[in-house]
Amino acid sequence: MELEWKLFADLKEYAGGGHVTVDVDEDATVGDALAALVAGNPGLEGRVFDEDGTVYDHVNVLRNGENVETSGEGLESTVSARDELALFPPVSGGGV
Template sequence: MPTEWKLFADLAERAGDKHVTVEAGAGDTVGDAFEELLEEAPALEGRVLEDGELRSQINVLRNGTNVLVEEEGLATVLEAGDELALFPPVSGG
């Protein structure tokens, strides 16, 4: 079952859409889905990667939970129906 990424702010602009569906599904990892996202929307790569690694300011959420902080990072295993989201750095002040 495909998984949908929700993209926010300039990430959606770069990808050309706020929603990108990838083939990764239950049993795959968030990292697998992330790689497929970059294949579907290569314009994101320069914004979210630095030297081939995920930029530290980028937030990756699975069902509203930041996988980089509260789960197993990109190794987090997907379950059927998971919603993934990618947020750029949030600036405030």
């Protein structure tokens, strides 16, 4: 099944665009889709995962607008072809 990731800020630069399509099995999880995203775009690995292979706390992984770490089953949440997946890096700045 094909899923589309929306990437924001510098992550889209590492992936070559703000929308990236990945192929995963029909019974895939958000974690599987994230692994497919990084496998196809190795420059994302150090921006998304720490040295233990865990998603950095400051990186937000969203499924249908909700952070998977605070709703659902985390990266084990299942996905369907109609789900919207997004990846947000930390955002800073905005001083006055």
